[in-house]
Amino acid sequence: MKTFPMVILGGGVAAGYAAKEFVSQNGGKGQLAIVTAEQVPPYERPPLSKDFLAGGKKPDDILISDPSFYREHGITLFRGFSVSKVDFARRRLHGPSGRMIGFEKLLITTGSAVRRLNVPGADLPWIFYLRQLKDSQHIHAHIKRGKRAVVIGSGFIGMEVAAVLTNEGMNTTMVFPGDRVWEHVFTPPVSAFFEKQFADHGIMLMKDETVVGFEDKRNGRLVVLGSGVRMPVDLVVAGIGVTPALGLFRGSPLTHDQDGIRVNEYLETNVDSVWAAGDIANYPDAIFRRRLRIEHWDNAVEQGRVAMRNMMDKFQPFVHVPYFFSDEFDLSYEYWGNAEGHDHVVYRGVMKDKQLSVWWLKQGVLCATLLMNRPDEERRYAPRWILRRAKLNPAQLKTAKSLRSLDRTFGQE
Ligand SMILES: Cc1cc2nc3c(=O)[nH]c(=O)nc-3n(C[C@H](O)[C@H](O)[C@H](O)COP(=O)(O)OP(=O)(O)OC[C@H]3O[C@@H](n4cnc5c(N)ncnc54)[C@H](O)[C@@H]3O)c2cc1C
Numbered sequence: 257m258k259t260f261p262m263v264i265l266g267g268g269v270a271a272g273y274a275a276k277e278f279v280s281q282n283g284g285k286g287q288l289a290i291v292t293a294e295q296v297p298p299y300e301r302p303p304l305s306k307d308f309l310a311g312g313k314k315p316d317d318i319l320i321s322d323p324s325f326y327r328e329h330g331i332t333l334f335r336g337f338s339v340s341k342v343d344f345a346r347r348r349l350h351g352p353s354g355r356m357i358g359f360e361k362l363l364i365t366t367g368s369a370v371r372r373l374n375v376p377g378a379d380l381p382w383i384f385y386l387r388q389l390k391d392s393q394h395i396h397a398h399i400k401r402g403k404r405a406v407v408i409g410s411g412f413i414g415m416e417v418a419a420v421l422t423n424e425g426m427n428t429t430m431v432f433p434g435d436r437v438w439e440h441v442f443t444p445p446v447s448a449f450f451e452k453q454f455a456d457h458g459i460m461l462m463k464d465e466t467v468v469g470f471e472d473k474r475n476g477r478l479v480v481l482g483s484g485v486r487m488p489v490d491l492v493v494a495g496i497g498v499t500p501a502l503g504l505f506r507g508s509p510l511t512h513d514q515d516g517i518r519v520n521e522y523l524e525t526n527v528d529s530v531w532a533a534g535d536i537a538n539y540p541d542a543i544f545r546r547r548l549r550i551e552h553w554d555n556a557v558e559q560g561r562v563a564m565r566n567m568m569d570k571f572q573p574f575v576h577v578p579y580f581f582s583d584e585f586d587l588s589y590e591y592w593g594n595a596e597g598h599d600h601v602v603y604r605g606v607m608k609d610k611q612l613s614v615w616w617l618k619q620g621v622l623c624a625t626l627l628m629n630r631p632d633e634e635r636r637y638a639p640r641w642i643l644r645r646a647k648l649n650p651a652q653l654k655t656a657k658s659l660r661s662l663d664r665t666f667g668q669e
Contacts, residue, residue: 257348259358260289260332262567265339265349266365266501267292269301269553270534270560272320274363275331277564285330291349291357293338296389297323302553304392305416306583310424311396315389344509344527361567364517364525364532365560368498368551373408377470382477383492386413395493401425403490406479408467410437412582413495415450419584422457426491429460431467431481441591443614446626449607450584457585498551500536512538516549521573523563531567533559542575543643544594544623552580577639586610590635593624593642602653605630613638620647633659 262278264271267290275298278288290298298320307313316322326333334357341350342362349357370385372378384395395417399405403426407418410432422428430437436447437454451461462481469480470492479487500516511518511526516538523531523539534556538549555578562574581590587610595616605612611629615622615638622645625638637659641648648662656662 257356257358258289259348259360260287261359262288262361262363263349263357263359264288264290264363264365265342266367266534266536267294267296267298267333267335268365268367268534269298269320269556270365270367270563271363272298272300272560273557274365274533274560274564275326276321277561278331278568279325279329281565281568281570283329283568286332287330289332289334289357289359290326291334291337291339291351293336294388294390295336297321297326297333297335299389300553301387302581304389305386305413306420308389309386309392309396309417309420311399318389339504342504342508344530361529362531363560363563363567364530364536365534365556366501366504366536367556368535369501369503370494371497371499373467373494373496375467375469377472380470380472380477382472382490383470383494385494386417387498395491398491399424399426400490403427404488405429405491405493406431406487406489407493407495408432409495409497410434410461411440411495411497412438412580414493415454415584416582417493417495418454418459419457421491421493422459423585427458429462429487430454431462431465431479431487433464433466435463437461441595442626443601445603445607446612446614449612450587453585453587453610498535500549502536515547518547521575522566522571523559523574524566531563533563539574541578541594542573543577543645544596548578548594550578552578554579554581575643577642579639587628589626589628591624591626592639593622595624598623600650602650604634604654615648615653617648617650620649622646622648637663 300318303318337351339349370387405421405426405428407414407430418428466482471478479489517532519537535551541548558576579592598616598618600617602615613630614626616624622641
């Protein structure tokens with residue numbers, strides 16, 4: 257068994273950026289290993305539901321670092337190594353065929369696992385989920401112009417996949433339980449805006465619907481809905497959310513619950529010399545003063561970097577404004593912060609011109625912003641004000657021609 261001073265368990269986004277950080281901090285050759293169940297070196301996941309799914313990119317195009325990067329810097333990459341047990345007492349990972357890898361320091365970045373449908377017919381081969389590169393390749397291989405697709409779920413993955421399938425010529429229907437798209441994040445006007453864009457592209461929305469089964473009969477494939485509707489279909493993609501990939505840690509000394517592995521502000525777990533980062537990490541957020549767990553790219557990148565610096569004895573707290581982005585058709589939007597508990601929403605821009613910004617306030621303090629096609633200064637001020645817990649006057653925010661004047665007045669640091 258080989259033992260490494262540092263091991264990253266999981267080879268996704270957080271791992272890929274932690275490895276880059278290791279190199280930029282002059283980590284020595286032979287000091288670091290990455291252990292991943294996948295056959296591919298760490299890669300960017302967001303393209304899997306965007307241009308990669310549409311066939312516009314090859315696997316090599318979305319790698320975080322070229323395989324030569326790991327070789328040149330003496331980072332050992334264990335691919336296809338699905339860890340079946342972490343022995344925290346003996347400090348070793350158990351893998352396939354009795355293989356083991358020892359660690360002195362461990363960074364856990366096992367990410368998320370997709371939620372699966374538990375209804376009759378859910379294991380039929382034309383029902384797909386999207387988490388890994390190979391899932392995106394499988395779905396891509398089944399895209400057929402003029403055929404019918406059903407996308408289950410209306411979160412950002414469901415919306416992005418529906419947009420790609422439609423762009424690729426499939427007749428697409430979205431089925432979801434709520435009465436508007438992504439109600440968990442969007443305000444009603446923003447949901448209405450996206451629903452109109454989707455309808456304009458020919459996507460049919462079936463709201464307040466649940467899927468209760470699938471059938472594959474001689475005369476065709478069917479999605480069966482709770483309302484009794486039976487929809488003929490060729491391809492189904494379910495984007496019904498994810499859960500932290502915690503299976504390995506049940507019964508371990510690691511403090512965790514269904515909302516992730518608990519870490520402190522340095523992303524350290526309760527087990528000595530073990531850190532966690534990315535989708536799996538439940539961390540104390542210094543800005544919102546509560547625990548958060550974030551399932552987005554930017555969080556995985558930044559936590560991967562900070563956790564690696566701390567593994568290299570830098571002692572840097574993780575303080576970062578949560579951020580994500582999404583693209584559907586010709587629309588790209590960005591979101592900063594956390595709108596939970598907000599009591600006021602301010603809109604700027606002209607929605608019908610596809611340019612809008614949404615500002616969520618809690619007792620006058622800016623807590624989240626969504627921007628689409630807005631001036632650069634909004635991009636600059638939104639995260640800066642959220643970080644500083646800026647108190648804003650909603651009427652001024654709504655009407656200010658330039659935000660610069662407001663930046664001078666709130667005066668909070
Ligand atoms: C299709 C898709 C599109 C997305 N688009 C966006 C977007 O537009 N914007 C945005 O902000 N975010 C987006 N995200 C979210 C973002 O990609 C994730 O938040 C990010 O990948 C999390 O990084 P991570 O390192 O925590 O986990 P992951 O990147 O999921 O990596 C986890 C790794 O751990 C490995 N692993 C798990 N268990 C084991 C085990 N037992 N043994 C060995 N290896 C194991 C997995 O195989 C995987 O390689 C998207 C995600 C998906 C799936």
